[in-house]
Amino acid sequence: MAAKDLYEKDFYKILGVGKSASGDEIKKKYRSLARELHPDKTKGDAAMEEKFKAVSEAYDILSDGKKRAEYDQARDMFERGGFRAPQGGQNFQGGDFSDIFGGGNPQDIFANLFGGGGRRGPRKGQDLQTEATITFKEAAFGTTLELRLSADGGPSQTISARVPAGVKDGAKIRVKGKGSRGEAGPGDLFILLHVKPHAVFSRKGENIALTVPVTFTEAALGGDIKVPTLAGDEVTLRIAPGTSNGRVLRVKGRGITKGATVGDLLVTIEVQVPQRVEGEALDALKKYAEATADQEVRKEFNTKALQ
Template sequence: MAKADFYGVLEVDHQASADEIKKAYRKLAIKYHPDKNKGDQQAEEKFKEVSEAYAVLSNAEKRASYDRFGHAAAGPGNFSGGFDFDLSDALRMFMEGGFGGFADIFGGRQMASERAQRGSDLQISLKLTLEEISKGVSKKIKISKLKACDECHGSGAAGNSKPSTCPTCQGRGEVRRVSRSFLGQFIQASTCPECIGSGEIIRDKCLVCHGEGRAKGEVTLSVNIPAGVQAGNYLSLRGEGNVGLRGGPAGDVYVVIDQKKHDDFERHGDDTIYRLFISFPQAALGDDVEVPTLHGRVKINIPTGIQSGKVLRLRGKGIRHLNSAGHGDQLVIVNVYTPRKLSEKERNLFEELAKCDGITPKAEEKSFLDKLKNAFRT
């Protein structure tokens, strides 16, 4: 597929100034940002396209080359010469462009924030009731995490002092070591031990955060949990985790769903299971009873002669499906309750009943009951 003209992508003309290109990129990147267009594949493609166009046109050298040779400048296919411009590159460029100056991500001077260590991810567990899971719920969660230091605004430097270039790595953030073996010469790059990759050292450290640029604090996050989630499902909140050292990008927060035990129901997929106990007379004579469901109490009919173990299905009274319309069912398992203690009168009545002909199962009844048992084993 032929690539669209980079100027066209950014909706600027060929004489556009660097400033106009930057403004155009900002406007379009915000418009198509995946956080604003959740699940929209087309917007994501646009976002990547806009980002790639900006990456080239914001660099004077690349732009000049592109003006002369077009997309063929760096060989067939990709302008940036084998650099696969994927979503995470686009997002990173947007993040870094959003705070302070834009810089070239394709080489030349490498950006400090790109080298800076990303903050760690946080994982929190969120316990929900079956009622909340059934309908979906919005929750506010208080978490403690590392935030940018209020005193130095994340720089780690005291007062108005500025960090200086790290003498060990000359600001590159990494040190190279040449090693030789019989296969040839290798250059190994590793994170600079003096500046821990930031390329800068702080001589006059902020007294509050001791040069880290971050401090413990509390934040409240809002999360929308869709209906039908299961224990172990998680949501990721991008950029809500610990901030990195000295203004480094923040990690993510993972909210892992857990399910509280319910007094009345067990969960089986999107179905709820409720165990109903009825008396001998109710089983023999039939009755109308009320049972609880996640959708309020529901009246059900106990048919005459119901057997213990019979399952009655209440359609649509279970948990809403996560990825499709509709609800699961509620399964009511009927149990016939045997009294544990009998009064004199009850004992007499049972003894009377025991003499009756229809009270004990016959051979054909037994085979019917076996069938019933087998039906629920599968």
């Protein structure tokens, strides 16, 4: 594709956003269009597939701060007639643009955005992007995705993509050679990952966190409790006598392993207060209240409030 074909494209219009759109607005709009136009949904509609490619191309530029800035500069020059590319040569108006384009050819700015070399030789095919949703556990330990994609001018194909351990929501992985075909070979496929929240576990850096309910007596008297891990087994955690609500205990090495880094399991204690107390438990609780009646637990608090 010639540089002229690139700088004449209005990527903002293709995505349906304004030139001042934020990165989050661009991402939100792209996700909406990608779901609507994805080949798996349009089922062989050539026109819709071309639109999907155009939307992916526009997002690839506008989602990258550096590429977007270069595109905006060169597009602005094009709209104001600052340069044009007649058939068979170059004709630049308005002086020397070397300061704007870093000493390079403004015609090649757009080709560089797409990873090519302008008119200097055959170009690789266009990179494509799709999305996939994985579970919290798959993001922590890694997984292999099986994706069905529509090929250029051919039947759908199933590809495998390895998701490394420790990826976060919003991460991208690249599958080489699975983009559109080109004279110099195919482009790459980029997969935008969405991680489903877990009902119990959450993530803090490379640590895994969870909140564990304990009884009042366990917190007051102490003891050993069984705590689940993301791997599916349990670890024994010792609760010290007098453990307060909200205290965080750490289990070393039971978090996320990412390269040479191994996270921990962070356990927050949540003391459960029974909604109803009856029978012997009620009698025992009343005796406890009588035995601790002289404890002024709010004395220091009230003193500070008056200061």
